[in-house]
Amino acid sequence: MTQKSQGNVIISLRDVGVRYKRRGGLFQKPEYFQAFEGVSFDIHRGETLGILGRNGAGKSTLLKVIAGIIKPDSGQVVDYGAVASLLTLQAGFDAELPGTDNAILSGMLMGYTRRQVEERMADIIEFSELGDFMDEPVKTYSSGMKARLGFAVSMYMTPDVLLLDEVLSVGDKQFKKKAETAMMKKLSSDQTVLLVTHSESQAERVCDRKIFL
Amino acid sequence: MTAHDWSTALTRWEIVRSRFPDHPKGYVRAAEAAEAMGNSRYARQLKLAREYGNAWLEGQSSNDNEVHEAIALPRRRTLRTFWDLVWTKARLNLKSEASQNHLRYLWWILDPLLYMAVFYIVFGLLMERGGPGFIAYLLTGLVPFQWFAKTVNQTSGSILSGKGLMNKVRISPLFFPLVGVVQNTGKQALVFAMLGVFLILYGLPPTIHWLGFIPVVAVQLLLMTVVCCLVAMIIPFIRDLSNLVPTGVQFVMFSSGIFYTLDRIPEKWQSLFFANPIANILYQYRRIFVENQWPDWSMLGWVALGAVIGLGIVLWLYRRLESVFPRVVLE
Structure with a gap:
């Protein structure tokens, strides 16, 4: 979704939630696993934003949602004309x-x-x-x-x-x-970065802002 | 202290840093000053600079450094860049495939040549089946069919095997089957050329009707694209179906009249036989190469129409399911 830019915000998440299907299929009642829900925050241009969370808190899933690889099950990701993508090494x-x-x-x-x-x-x-x-x-x-x-x-x-x-x-x-x-x-440049990490000291060292998942 | 003094302090520590780049105070005290001025970002940079050196910090302020310059990423691939990607990947796959053998690209000729030779020996020499001209009849059906069979077999699991990539970069799942189609089509061009050579040596020289080959190949390519994309799309949702693909292809092989001629089918079943689009297309190849006639345009037209409608539906489904695939393939 693209809307007109509001100040410095380039991507904003509103009440985003993702759940995964754990088991189930054609002949079985599906069972879901809620990776996270109700996540809302804005990403401002040029900032380094740290996302902290323990293992399995859904950090990597959140990145996939922001990159547009998967769609959230609830809430929405509004981007104001910016394209986000994951840093991948040796893709393909x-x-x-x-x-x-x-x-x-x-x-x-x-x-x-x-x-x-x-x-x-x-x-x-x-x-x-x-x-x-x-x-x-x-x-x-x-x-x-x-x-x-x-x-x-x-x-x-x-x-x-x-x-x-x-x-x-x-x-x-x-x-x-x-x-x-x-x-x-x-x-630490003007590049907008969203950093997912489990290390608080790492986030402290490089991030302008921190969010706990 | 006033704000002015803090900025003086900053300038002084900068001089210290340039003279004694290894001295921690130049970074730590300057960071304190920056913090007091409310510039926490600069403060953080200064602290990091203690680890990565003064040169790193200087590079930070000057914007000429090419490393951290962002390149505008296209919002969504245009049709052209998508096609370029499919084309590049298919081309490189062929290159990669060839580089794994000692004989490299020669295999693209050897493989079909051996295949055709087997059928020639078994059906033409040993069994003397089908009377004169049967070998030409057999091969004009078998060669295009092999193209279809190989492509479907190869692409059926392509979306599933692309799961790693799909979860790292944003890419239309259509990419995976299409690469297989393009890749096999590239190889098939050589096989068709060899079929042509065989026919000429066999005593069926080219006629003007050979031009009809172009629309027939185009329709087959279109049909194959639809079938491959459809199969590749369904399999991630119902994986059991992947076991049925080889059998399904075999079924199409035996129901498309490759090993038997049309006159073996009772009149009343012929319309059912031609409801199979592959049988229909193979019939057109035979008309061109064996009977030296133009293809049956109306029959070919129906297949083309069906394929175009199918393509529309498949593209629409892919659009709708694009963000579903990365999850489904991981389940």
């Missing part, structure tokens, strides 16, 4: 294909046009430090190299509202630092 990677093909495919799956990804390719190659390996099949990569490529693609293809499931840091020791630094840069 095919191990038989070279790094460049995977980067393009991954970016396109995230919703970008081929052109947008190709324009960023040089940055992706540079950030991932893969060099000539970009033309080799991903199956020849070490797990650290694969993680670097995945992270670089996600890092350069960022939507208006970035939905994060825990702060990511990937790869070998040296790249981990680089990834974390880049991630932190994103978190």
Whole structure:
């Protein structure tokens, strides 16, 4: 749903609830599991909003709702012209294909046009430090190299509202630092970020505002 | 202290930081100052900078840093970008598939060649069945049917196996069966070319009627798209049906007149036989290649009409169910 922007709010959740079917089907009475309900909050432009909750509180489900992957069972998500998407690493990677093909495919799956990804390719190659390996099949990569490529693609293809499931840091020791630094840069920049975490200290460190689920 | 003093403090600590970037006070005390001024965001940045270094902080204030620049994400894929995605994925799947074998793309020719050879040996040489010209009759039916069978079998579970992706990115579930259809169609182009070569060698040279091949292939493609999308759509809801797909395809194979000629069917059952759209389409291929005639346009037209209506319904259903699939596939 798109409405005219109200001040700084770019996405607002009103009384949102999601339930999952636990069992049941054609011949059985369905049984439901309520992931969460009655969740309402606004996301403001440029802020880093932390969502805290214990395991199984429905944090990841909430992100899926905001990303528009699933529809809530009750309440509604109103967006004022902003597109939110989950930060996913190695989305749709095919191990038989070279790094460049995977980067393009991954970016396109995230919703970008081929052109947008190709324009960023040089940055992706540079950030991932893969060099000539970009033309080799991903199956020849070490797990650290694969993680670097995945992270670089996600890092350069960022939507208006970035939905994060825990702060990511990937790869070998040296790249981990680089990834974390880049991630932190994103978190404290003008980028709108919704961070889901179970660590209160993490939220304290990086978030403007916190919400408990 | 007044607000003015806090900002002076900030400037001074900034100088300290640039001279002694490793000294914690430059960050901690500046953060305190920023906090007192009510700028908690800057305060937080300063605290983080203690961990990630002064250069990181400087990069923060200058906006030229390319890392945190957001790219406008298209709200919803346009038809063109969606098609480009399907096309790219299908193309890359073929590339990936080929790279797993030593003979690579050669298999796309070898596989149907071997398949056709088996039927030629069994039916044409060993059994000498169906009289002269039977092999041409058999293959003109079998080759297009194999295209249908392989595509349906391959795409039936495609939405289910796309569950990981579907729950990570926003994508129409239509993507999954369509990729399979495009992928198989790409391979089939070569198989059809080889069928053409076979027919010429067999003594059935091309005539003007071969042009009728184009609309017939188009209708088959349309029909296959509808069937594949429909099957792939239903299976996540009723998974038991996936066990029936191979049997169903076999049933269509035996009821479409691939191994027997039309004159074997009693007159009164012929209309029922042609109610099967695949039988109808295979009949058109035979008219073109074996009998050197134009396709029966009215029969073909009915199949095309049915397929178009079916496509409309399937697209509508996919639109409605788009946000239901990511949940259903996980159940």
